[in-house]
Amino acid sequence: MNLSSLSQQLNMPIGELRSKIKEAGFHMSQKTQKIDNKLAREIMQKLSGRAPVIVKEERPSKIQIPKFITVKELSQKLQQPVTAVIKKLLDNGVMASINEEIDVDTAAIIASEFGVEVETVGQEAGAKLGVGYVAEILAQEAPEALKPRPPVVAVMGHVDHGKTTLLDAIRKTNVVATESGAITQHIGAYQTEHQGKLITFLDTPGHEAFAAMRARGANVTDIIVLVVAADDSVKPQTVEVINRAKLTKTPLVAAINKIDKPGADSNRVKSDLAALGILVEDFGGSVPSVEISAKTAQNLDKLLEIILLTAEVEDLKANPSGAVIGTVIDSRLSKGQGAVATILVQNGTLQVGGIISVGMAYGKIRSMEDAKGKKLKSAPPSTPVQISGLSDVPQAGDILRVMKTLEEAKQESVNLQKQERVKRLLVKPVIKADPNQKELKIILRADVQGSLEALVEALTKLGTEEVKLTIVDQGVGEINESDITLAENTKSIILGFHVRMNPAATKLAKPKNITVDIYEIIYELLEDITGALLAMMPVEIQIINLGRAKIKAVFRTEKDFMIAGGEVIEGRLIEKKKFKIMRNKIEVGEGKVDELQQNKVEAPEVGQGKEFGIKATNLTAAIENGDILELYDEAVKKKEMK
Secondary structure (H helix, E strand, C coil), X not given: CEHHHHHHXXXXXXXXXXXXXXXXXXXXXXXXXXXXXXXXXXXXXXXXXXXXXXXXXXXCCEEEECCEEEHHHHHHHHCCCHHHHHHHHHHCCCCCCCCCEEEHHHHHHHHHHCCCEEEECHHHCCCECCCEHXXXXXXXXXXXXXXXXXXXXXXXXXCCXXXXXXHHHHHCCCCHHHCHHHCCCCCXXXXXXXXXXXXXXXXXXXXXXXXXXXXXXXXXXXXXXEEEECCCCCCHHHHHHXXXXXXXXXXXXXXXXXXXXXXXXXXXXXXXXXXXXXXXXXXXXXXXXXXCECCCCECHHHHHHHHHHHHHHHCCEECCCCCCEEEEEXXXXXXCCEEEEEEEEEECCEECCCEEEECCEEEEEEEEECCCCCECCEECCCCEEEEEEECCCCCCCCEEEECCCHHHHHHHHHHHHCCCCCCCCCCCCCCCCCCCCCEEEEXXXXXXXXXXXXXXXXXXCCCCCCCEEEEEEEEECCECHHHHXXXXXXXXXXXXXXXXXXXXXXXXXXXXXXXXXXXXXXXXXXXXXXXXXXXXXXXXXXXXEEEEEEEEEEEEECCCEEEEEEEEEEEEEECCCEEEEEECCEEEEEEEEEEEEECCEECCEEECCCEEXXXXXXXXXXXXXCCEEEEEEEEEEEXXXX
């Protein structure tokens, strides 16, 4: 209660009130402006003989937030203690200190747990949760141009409840056997057909460590299939999925799995779901539910039928002839194809040969194939495809757009590169390894003694004669402030396995620049430690020859750059790579390929036998007509660990 409110109720100036409070034996600072309701009641009764009228501060039912917001700012908008907000974040598997930023999706989930609705503002205001930018595109399409499209379905739920096994049964391939640790750790996308109709499935990771990836799946989803094991019922990640479905207003279909197992109790599952506000049709609600066994394929046809019925009710449409828009589901670097990305097309029809902008990447689609590896020339709405031909590996969640020219696409990429990269939750820190040090010191924390012993045994085998690995301290339990202090004093890194770091430790670690990595899978921890040890091994620089080009004309010479033209006589020229300037077989200088053109169009590279235009920078000598440019790259070769 504010002191001013109390003075009004007592009809007494604040200065006089402060004196009366002191005379009555209450201890209060002269700077105090707010007191708790209990103390206010005691003061009121002491000074007037009656209890005060406590005016409760109304908390908001709806708040507006930008795409990113600090934990502190969110607590202020929610009118909740920052400790309460941090606790909710930890409960949802997110470790963030008071001044760290979280994204709007995460903030909205936290707000929903306090009974507050979130509306985005700023640049991303038009991107509504769950539907996103697609809603804007569709709003601009003529109603008569909109056609029915397949539903996009995310299969979600708690770890080990059978999500991937369910998808495995639907597509009749053995995906589980290929997954590391039998846990899905990437987002896969594919289409299946039922009763002559297509359904697009997203296989979202189920493990706690991949909460951010699960969020991505939900944001492009029309229907969520919530998988709950009949012998295990509702678990923390089940609750997370339900909260996200409520937030994004995404229809749910409850798939009660493992009904063939001993101890299966589907009624218990339905009752536990009801307690969370999810009433299945059997309990008088509107949420469809199916009792299935992914292992035996029992009732899978019924599940697919319900998905199609739900899709009909939702009346899902897009314009296959409209503006092309899509979202990156997954991406990687392929040895044979370069940067590749899995794209979910959401409007328009994506074509091979199309010029695209995808986040900070751009390019011309060289190839396109479905989940089975079949080559495609086009992809209509709701189709997941893998594309190649990109300048760089885009980030999952990046938006794909079709551009008119390669120059326009590149400019879009450049503009994005000037901005700070989008911050993402639960990005695993990179272990910092000082190449000048020959000892890696570790403080190890695990959830149980058995895990700790296994880790210690495995880690002690990784040290070499060149680089020593030392376990400074080991134990069971969460990472706390003492661990941070010990790491600082011993110059160690902290590794956690299936544990969390308490908020106080998080706050202490950040300014001290202490490396804290938390893992859910043992071999990932071992791989990263092996990588850190390798980084500390002796190195040598290898020169990789990429191509040779002959200069035929110099068009412009400036202080910081030169523009010239020529022909690639061997290999290829690539943007942003270094070159040697050879004149009469003698090296006279070096430079860098800043920009390339082929046929007066900007190109990321130019192949053998092709003519080119080049903007060269970082020159140590001027380029002359007849010079040979020898393009090269540098690779660091580490001494191998035995």
